[in-house]
Amino acid sequence: MGGGAVARELGDFGEFVDAQLPGLLRYGYALTGNPHDGADLVQTVLEKIGSRWNSISRKTDDPVAYVRRSMANAHISRWRKRRREQLVAELPENRDTYQHPDPFEHEPLWQALRELPPRQRAVIVLRYYEGLSEAEIAHSLGVSPGTVKSQASKAITSLRKKLAGAAKEGGQP
Amino acid sequence: MSERSDHDVVSDLRRLFDDERLTVHVAPGARDAVVSGARRVRRRREMAVVGSGLAVVAVAAVGVAVMAMPPNGDQQGTVAASGTGPTLSTAESSSVAPPSREPQVERVPTQSDTKEAPESEPRSEPPPPSKTSQDSSPDVPNVPLYASGPIGPSGWGPIELGMSYEEVRKAGYLGENTAPPQGCTTYVLSTRDDQVSALTISESGVGRISAGNNGRTPEGVGSGTSKEELRNTYPDGTESDGVYRADTGAGTTYEFAVPDGDEVSGFALTDGTC
Incomplete structure (x- = not known):
């Protein structure tokens, strides 16, 4: 070749x-x-x-599924401080949050999701964004189905609590 | 209504993930940027294979199974220069255009490309100068080369991040009864080395090198290093969930386990794929 x-x-x-x-x-x-x-x-x-x-x-x-699984794994295993120059997405040059606020700023669920540990978040995204079963997620992430179940349940509980907390703080400023 | 059931949370999640605000626009030139990057990764791996191929041949020729690998300055320098350099320097170009030094992907490599890496060689086989010892027994693992030395930003001795399962197996590091990875799969080294305990390999190659008890980074950090020393050595690291992560500066990351918060109990080098 x-x-x-x-x-x-x-x-x-x-x-x-x-x-x-x-x-x-x-x-x-x-x-x-x-x-x-x-x-x-x-x-x-x-x-x-x-x-x-x-x-x-x-x-x-299914190479797309393969890419998505790899992304979930990569997301879990790394916390990179340094960002690369952005080449693939067209995003606002200026990352000043005053000029380009987070579009989900007033979305308590999104904010709560952000605070989840990366593995829990990945489980939630694979489950409800990708629509994978717990067994499929376990296979994708290389963990046991029991771990997926417990991570998913912890994540949902914590999301629910955070939402309740956000609601209690008053009907949004 | 403030209390939500789990069921409510789940339907909210589904709605959120359907939200059109999650749409991200693809940058013009995105395809070329990704394809150029893929070629860089590939070239870097090929350079690494050249290095390990030479080393294995050397062992076979001398007939010695155990050999201390010197830090191997030359080869690693070459790999770093051709592989990691351009990746990091994407920060120079300030717009969405792909880096100009990686021009047309669909073309046969340009002069500067061929000068840098021998892409005309078959990629599944390492292109060593003396082919005979490699080609005659493609399926029989070589005598393992016992590496010695630190786990550096790109790997450990002849094992580089990104090397394929087959390459590692042929080099003799995996046991005879291992199966190819499905997703990220962890393999304990058959060489029972105390510097590296395990490799995690996926279909895209070695993604994680886990240190053994005597594994060290080039800066001398490993099991038993105090957390204070760890922080002093890698001041830009971040900690979460008992793991201190430090970028190596070569697109890879050290992950140090600091479960009790006072000293390192182990570490791994990862490129983020596993």
Whole structure:
């Protein structure tokens, strides 16, 4: 396989990227709670997967699901302080929150989600955004189904409590 | 109405995840940026394989199973320069355009590309200068090369983050009865090394290198290091849930377990995929 084959493989991967980026960016946003971190995660994971595109697309029936699982794992296992230059998503240049407030600023549920530990948040996103079963989540994250169940239940309880707390604080300032 | 049931929370969650405000617009040039990045990652891995291939050949030639790996300055320097450099320097370009030094992806590599990495070689096999010893027995693991040295930003001795399961297996680090990874799968090293205890590998390669009792970072941090020393060594780290995370500066992260808050009980190097 020479340079031409590599170029073909990357061309094929490029088409996948074109088709899937909108959905993946949205998912990244849900997963991380922040569009910048989400796009960063999408880019990092896609680059790794693209570097082995032929073998991955041969091994998996559903490369999109594979990418999404990889993103969930990557999100759980890393806390990066440094963000990359944003190349894949069109986001406001200026991250000044006064000029570009969080669109979910007044969404107590979103704010509560943000405060969940990353694994709990990933379980919630895989369950209710991706619609995966507990068994599928367990497989994706490499943990036992019992762990998924307990993480999901902890997460829902904590979301419920936070929402109750937010409501008690008064009908929003 | 303030008290919500779990059921309410779940339907609220579903509604939230359907919200159109979660839409993120794709930047122009996004595809090229990702594809260029994929090629960089691949090139970096190929460079790493060249390094480990040479090392394995050397062991076979001498007929010695145990060999102390020197820090291996030359090869690691090359890998870092060609792989991590461009990744980090994306910060230079200030717009959405892909980095100009990585031009057309669909083309055969340009001159500067071919100079940097031998992409014309088959990628599944390491391209060592003397092919015979590698090619004759593609499925039989090599004699493991016992590495010695710190777990650096890109890996440990011949094991680099991103190396495929097959590459690691052929190098003899995994037991004979292991199966390829499904998702992130953790393998205990068959070499029973006390510097590295386990590797976590997914379909996209080695994602995590877990240190053993005597594993150390190049800065000398490992099990038993006090938390104060840890913080002094990696002042930019962050801590949550008993884990202190520090970027290596090469796109990878050290995760130090500090369960009781006073000293490091173990650590791992990860590239974020596992």
